[in-house]
Amino acid sequence: MRVLCDYLCLTGLLQKRSDRYWLADESALYLDRHSNQFIANDAIEVYGGGTLAEGFEHLVKAVRIGGTALPQAGTLAPEHPYWAKFARALAPIGSANAKLLANLLEYPSSQPVRVLDIACGHGHYGIAIAKQNPLAEIFAQDWPGVLETAVANARDAGVVERYHTIAGDVFSAEFGERYDLALLANFLPDLGPGDCDRLLAKIRPSLAADGRVVVLQCIPEDDRLLPPNGPSLALSLLAQTPQGDVYTHRELVEMFKQAGFVRTEMRGLGPSVRQHVLIAHRH
């Protein structure tokens, strides 16, 4: 146990002081049962085994063919069970980041707002806006098995009456229209550049005239080496998706420009959050 704990100190998960071991701050945030971002059980299943681990078992082939070596489209196969587990595993982190995002967007609570939450997962990004603004209506799109988790979270948050679901594939689902906001939280990196273009082209006409797309994801520097979670995420995406990638700010801006958006702005979510926010304006 001492050998294991020393090794975990080397990785930064633990700290050692006078022959006793302590959780490092970041470990405590996610691994202490009393933390509101405790993720251990589901996260171990998602990150330490299952589909992601299978993808990494065939990493050499993935590098050779330039995309996942998993059957069909890896985790992008229709209704892949990975995403329901992923939604449960990431919910505690999502919930904390969602509050930051809702604060950043600062919708006045006296004004109705229609929100399209694309590939909503656990749903917390839309739910946080609904909690902040009693006139907000959320339309959440994802696979049916994932929406079960999102709806349960909306119910727990007391906003389920204003929480509507759009079940099915992101490219064939009917989004509807006149959205003030379309959320893309950690979804574009799962897609190749061509599918990103297709998706943005589909989103734009579903927005109101002054509608915005809000992208939340890891957005690395142009050299893609910083922040350090960028290269790790890119490797995971290579292992499990056909064409997923971690897009730089420059690449995202170009995508939105090509899709007809007139203006983008980049925002941070907070000093301890490694993801960034890109807001793209329809007009």
Added chain:
Amino acid sequence: MRVLCDYLCLTGLLQKRSDRYWLADESALYLDRHSNQFIANDAIEVYGGGTLAEGFEHLVKAVRIGGTALPQAGTLAPEHPYWAKFARALAPIGSANAKLLANLLEYPSSQPVRVLDIACGHGHYGIAIAKQNPLAEIFAQDWPGVLETAVANARDAGVVERYHTIAGDVFSAEFGERYDLALLANFLPDLGPGDCDRLLAKIRPSLAADGRVVVLQCIPEDDRLLPPNGPSLALSLLAQTPQGDVYTHRELVEMFKQAGFVRTEMRGLGPSVRQHVLIAHRH
């Protein structure tokens, strides 16, 4: 390939400059075919698969029982084939470090010296002394399959006439006597504390009156966290040996004291070498 290379930059194996990738200095030392310390082929076999990987597959059990979960004694089983591969894989690194060690020991070349090289592996530590001193006689102990590599290396170095072998288990082999020097290069960490004590007790009477034991290995600080290869090595030893460990300077000094050695001194092998040298004097 770009995704893989970015990830290798994150790990420090590669560096990226203006969208081109380069081997980091330490990677080039071991992975460039033109480097005299090129280890890639055999090292991948030893470190990336085989017995070590098997041991890590059962790491949870190893942590629970406090030693390898591999059958028998893991890599310490008699004539385990791991060591012959290991000797070939580590030879390039051993050869470079052996020159540094021979220089550090500074035996006058006009004086006969009898060297016992215990668990000699590739044999380079003894061989370097033989090359430096034409009157040196080397007695190399290890499993028969490992000694084949050591003898071949001695032949390549032109010292095979002064290279004698002692084949078999370290605890039952007849060492002989009147050695000026007993080398223990990266061997004590494979043994538990009890076996270290047994081995030092066996070595002492085989030394000449002014004989010395020269230990070369990773010797971490008292907290065992530095240098960073310490915790990694300790975890590997847990995975593949029954009781192996990375001993601190304090622990080694106590072992030699218990075995009747009168004095120890600690030396460095060079700024780029993460191993240290402990010299223990019989009298």
